[in-house]
Amino acid sequence: EAGVAQSPRYKIIEKRQSVAFWCNPISGHATLYWYQQILGQGPKLLIQFQNNGVVDDSQLPKDRFSAERLKGVDSTLKIQPAKLEDSAVYLCASSSVGRDTEAFFGQGTRLTVV
């Protein structure tokens, strides 16, 4: 089966600019996650969707980050305006519903804010 697709793979922007990342989950997976992985750290959950509803966005910096999953399939994550500390790899993952399920990860988007 096709894996989780993310684009772009790399992005370089200046601080205060805006940027958007796109994710296409595995077909049929109702749950979608966005993680932020800063260099030298493990991934940190930003937001979790089930279908097109938000399950958990407690760690999403809502003053500058937003995410949507219209129609319960693809998702976009946006940062506006970007700060230097937003430089990280943004990972998208998806899974089927339930606790005993595996999350499959995309390749990630590496964002550099200069």
Place this chain on the structure above:
Amino acid sequence: AQRVTQPEKLLSVFKGAPVELKCNYSYSGSPELFWYVQYSRQRLQLLLRHISRESIKGFTADLNKGETSFHLKKPFAQEEDSAMYYCALRGGGADGLTFGKGTHLIIQP
């Protein structure tokens, strides 16, 4: 609050030697524990989970609730085991994972 601690940033062992990657967690309920692996230039992927109690690629991990640990072990390391290893916890009502900072395992020939 839930937390996962991997005390070793880097672990280097020789091929054929035993490997143990340490993971300790903090969680008030009954967590699910996982080990994820990321090989060079590949995406993060699940290695094993405590609920399955299985051995994958020769690796095993036992959940020790008394010591709140989930250490990953392999009796004889192979060069292809070189990778980043992340311990992760899932607890509470949400299904999102809390990751440790990772251990970079290097197997020397």
